[in-house]
Amino acid sequence: MTDTSTDSIDLSTVRVALIGAGNMGGPVGLTMLEAGVRPENLRVANSSAESSERAASALGATAATSRAEAVRDADVVVLGVKPYQVLDLLAELREDLPSGVLVLSLAAGTTLSHMRHTLGAGAAVMRAMPNTPISVGEGAVGLMGGADVDPAHHRLAHALFSKAGVAVDITEDQVHAFIGAAGSLSAFVFLLIEAMTDEAVRLGLKRDLAAALVQQTVRGAATMLTEEGTHPAVAKNAVSSPGGTTVQGLAALEREGVRNGVAAAMAAAADASRAMTED
Ligand SMILES: NC(=O)c1ccc[n+]([C@@H]2O[C@H](COP(=O)([O-])OP(=O)(O)OC[C@H]3O[C@@H](n4cnc5c(N)ncnc54)[C@H](OP(=O)(O)O)[C@@H]3O)[C@@H](O)[C@H]2O)c1
Structure with missing residues (x-):
């Protein structure tokens, strides 16, 4: 090594x-x-x-x-x-x-x-x-x-x-994979944070409170996975009670194709990097 x-x-x-x-x-x-x-x-x-x-x-x-x-x-x-x-x-x-x-x-x-x-x-x-x-x-x-x-x-x-x-x-x-998974990924996360903050405002929170809550939650979720070594699916299932709020929200995310959208964004960044590379 x-x-x-x-x-x-x-x-x-x-x-x-x-x-x-x-x-x-x-x-x-x-x-x-x-x-x-x-x-x-x-x-x-x-x-x-x-x-x-x-x-x-x-x-x-x-x-x-x-x-x-x-x-x-x-x-x-x-x-x-x-x-x-x-x-x-x-x-x-x-x-x-x-x-x-x-x-x-x-x-x-x-x-x-x-x-x-x-x-x-x-x-x-x-x-x-x-x-x-x-x-x-x-x-x-x-x-x-x-x-x-x-x-x-x-x-x-x-x-x-x-x-x-x-x-x-x-x-x-x-x-190319690295660019999808890190180089360009921060911008994708910024977009997701922007979308979550805007929706929190639409739901009735003041913008500064909405921004603070969304950023803290994104940071906390990432830190939890890093520090506890938990698989994201396990962490997600742990907060999904039958018929509860979270599982309804998760089902909406899947119906709206968020997983596919994220995968498409990462693949597009990797493809663009490949295309940019000289022979
Ligand atoms: N942005 C990202 O997230 C990111 C991530 C990873 C890698 N990169 C790589 O980082 C590199 C720079 O991207 P960037 O987004 O930082 O671009 P940028 O903001 O446009 O910066 C380019 C820099 O190069 C300077 N420059 C231009 N011509 C020069 C010359 N002849 N001699 C000396 N300096 C010169 C510019 O100075 P002036 O302002 O004086 O023109 C400017 O400071 C790219 O190769 C990109 O692939 C970027």
């Missing part, structure tokens, strides 16, 4: 270049700071100097004057740009990357083999597929490529995501 122990890794001297601190790169930068990367060692480069300054200041990190300057002394280069930009960016930065650097891409679709092809066979490249709840330490990150990089880089990647929630090793073949 691969060693992902992060206990002995001191991140206070690790230099990270974050190229693209947007909706996903920003939370990734935050979780790395939380894990122990020092603000002066997290260098941010966006598409312009103003944007780099803005993003660095929002994160409490340091703006780089250029992409080349950001990567020059880096131990890790995190790519938070759009998938179609990744290979062009790597080609641009190839000469500036220090030897021994770990390149960690957040992009959907761009494979490790394409990145290696652009950088040269010996390049240390990994992919990370995070979701946005990493910004509150309750996210999920799928790490790819660990088996092909040296163990120190693999441990380093895990250490950088040690405050993200859970970070697991996955293969590139699994990333």
